[in-house]
Amino acid sequence: MTAEASPADEIAMFFEGAERGALMLKRCIDTGKAFHYPRERSPFTGGKTEWFEATGKGSIYSCSLSHRADPPYCLAYVKLDEGPIMMTNIVADDLTAVAIGQRVQVTFQQGPDGRQIPFFTPE
Amino acid sequence: MSLKGQAYIVGAYEHPTRKAVDRSVAQLHADVAIGALEDAGLSLSDVDGYFCAGDITGWSAPGTGPFSIVEYMGLNLRHLDSTESWGSAYVNHVSHAVQAIAAGKCRVALITLAGRPRAEATRPDLSQGSANDTTESPFESPYRPVVTNMYGMVAKRHMYEYGTTSEQLAWVKVAASHHAQHNPHAMLRNVVTVEDVINSPMITDPLHRLDCCVVSDGGGALVVVHPDVAKSLKRPLVTPIGTGFSVRQLNGGYFDILESGGVKSGAEAFDEAGVTPDDIQYASLYDSFTITVMVQLENLGFCKPGESGKFVSDGGLISGVGKLPVNTDGGGLCSNHPANRGGMTKIIEAVRQLRGEAHPAVQVRDCALALAHGTGGQLGGRHGASTLILERE
Numbered sequence: 327m328t329a330e331a332s333p334a335d336e337i338a339m340f341f342e343g344a345e346r347g348a349l350m351l352k353r354c355i356d357t358g359k360a361f362h363y364p365r366e367r368s369p370f371t372g373g374k375t376e377w378f379e380a381t382g383k384g385s386i387y388s389c390s391l392s393h394r395a396d397p398p399y400c401l402a403y404v405k406l407d408e409g410p411i412m413m414t415n416i417v418a419d420d421l422t423a424v425a426i427g428q429r430v431q432v433t434f435q436q437g438p439d440g441r442q443i444p445f446f447t448p449e
Numbered sequence: 450m451s452l453k454g455q456a457y458i459v460g461a462y463e464h465p466t467r468k469a470v471d472r473s474v475a476q477l478h479a480d481v482a483i484g485a486l487e488d489a490g491l492s493l494s495d496v497d498g499y500f501c502a503g504d505i506t507g508w509s510a511p512g513t514g515p516f517s518i519v520e521y522m523g524l525n526l527r528h529l530d531s532t533e534s535w536g537s538a539y540v541n542h543v544s545h546a547v548q549a550i551a552a553g554k555c556r557v558a559l560i561t562l563a564g565r566p567r568a569e570a571t572r573p574d575l576s577q578g579s580a581n582d583t584t585e586s587p588f589e590s591p592y593r594p595v596v597t598n599m600y601g602m603v604a605k606r607h608m609y610e611y612g613t614t615s616e617q618l619a620w621v622k623v624a625a626s627h628h629a630q631h632n633p634h635a636m637l638r639n640v641v642t643v644e645d646v647i648n649s650p651m652i653t654d655p656l657h658r659l660d661c662c663v664v665s666d667g668g669g670a671l672v673v674v675h676p677d678v679a680k681s682l683k684r685p686l687v688t689p690i691g692t693g694f695s696v697r698q699l700n701g702g703y704f705d706i707l708e709s710g711g712v713k714s715g716a717e718a719f720d721e722a723g724v725t726p727d728d729i730q731y732a733s734l735y736d737s738f739t740i741t742v743m744v745q746l747e748n749l750g751f752c753k754p755g756e757s758g759k760f761v762s763d764g765g766l767i768s769g770v771g772k773l774p775v776n777t778d779g780g781g782l783c784s785n786h787p788a789n790r791g792g793m794t795k796i797i798e799a800v801r802q803l804r805g806e807a808h809p810a811v812q813v814r815d816c817a818l819a820l821a822h823g824t825g826g827q828l829g830g831r832h833g834a835s836t837l838i839l840e841r842e
Contacts, residue, residue, distance in 0.1 A: 390601030410702025
């Protein structure tokens with residue numbers, strides 16, 4: 327089956343990777359720097375980019391637990407070992423123990439639109 | 450070219466309502482327009498330049514955006530600027546109005562803001578786009594960032610890096626409440642204590658309910674005019690002497706959450722004005738949350754990075770008590786945050802201070818130099834920052 331071409335092709339690899347448990351990032355070819363979110367052109371130079379599979383490891387840059395949501399959820403920025411900070415939710419048995427600086431590992435779960443998306447959980 | 454004396458703010462008006470059950474957004478815009486023009490001693494027919502942002506009714510289809518509100522109010526223009534930068538837009542508009550006046554594109558510039566999120570029981574929704582959108586939305590929306598947790602992450606990081614405490618954050622609210630008790634239109638007029646703030650329910654860690662601003666209806670307007678017009682009127686002469694604007698975007702994932710756009714917009718405004726933070730006698734700082742004020746104090750240079758907790762403690766922001774009076778109308782934390790966009794009321798209180806028209810209990814003596822700063826969007830994410838330095842001649 328060949329999917330129809332669409333503007334979403336620009337980001338499709340990210341979600342295809344998520345379906346098989348891979349965190350896919352983009353790298354700027356000019357600078358070698360990884361970046362997120364994925365774009366066709368480098369946000370640093372406007373030049374060409376390539377996909378690569380990240381380690382899925384990083385540390386919590388900041389987080390905030392929404393106590394009043396049911397169930398409560400933890401919004402976070404995770405600084406990936408490859409460099410960029412990405413937005414995510416932290417998944418843990420005890421969300422009140424989640425803290426800045428904590429090492430985390432990617433885990434994939436179904437997002438609100440049914441696709442697998444990356445979440446992070448303490449190592 | 451020095452900005453000083455290129456244009457003057459001669460009209461400023463804040464709508465007294467905080468819940469506009471029976472007034473439309475268009476009516477509110479017209480109310481504040483007339484209010485500011487009457488304050489200046491001018492009328493709608495004098496206006497030849499109009500500045501508005503995304504809060505106008507009909508911003509998106511089926512309306513025709515700015516044209517709809519221009520027609521509703523019956524303006525006959527030769528200059529229109531609808532630059533949208535959310536809560537910072539109106540600070541930006543003053544800067545743009547000065548430029549337009551200096552360039553001869555208009556002589557009487559009207560800036561309006563209005564909205565009724567409280568009556569409509571809406572919350573600000575800054576998420577955009579659809580599943581087919583290839584900008585940031587697919588990588589953020591699923592994680593449910595809302596205004597409160599985005600600011601919560603800023604506060605949490607500030608605590609992590611500098612040891613800032615909830616008690617220190619609370620002092621920003623305490624100062625606002627001390628000021629609001631004198632403002633008959635303020636939504637929250639009761640003076641609160643540090644304990645009241647930290648004992649209020651946790652909303653998003655580490656922000657408590659009283660760390661958050663009010664949701665209110667209403668609006669405000671400003672009239673900026675050519676020097677010849679200003680000198681024909683009977684109002685005090687308040688002139689912008691420094692302006693700066695910046696967009697903080699997330700740079701492919703390389704950013705410092707504690708470095709807002711205010712670092713650049715503030716430096717530019719101070720440079721243009723030829724003054725330093727120490728010279729500022731009164732500051733209106735965007736106060737969507739207590740942490741917003743703290744980060745801006747640091748980013749604008751009122752204190753060093755990490756020292757805002759100490760700066761705000763023990764009444765540091767209370768007029769007549771602390772070293773820098775901030776938001777003497779009670780700010781967004783206690784008085785008003787119309788349309789979820791705070792930039793306009795920040796300028797209006799700065800103008801009151803410079804005119805000597807603030808409440809006597811909070812009026813800064815001989816106030817001749819003031820700063821107004823707006824943040825639009827989210828401090829924890831992408832946002833606009835606009836700084837305005839005003840002088841009374």
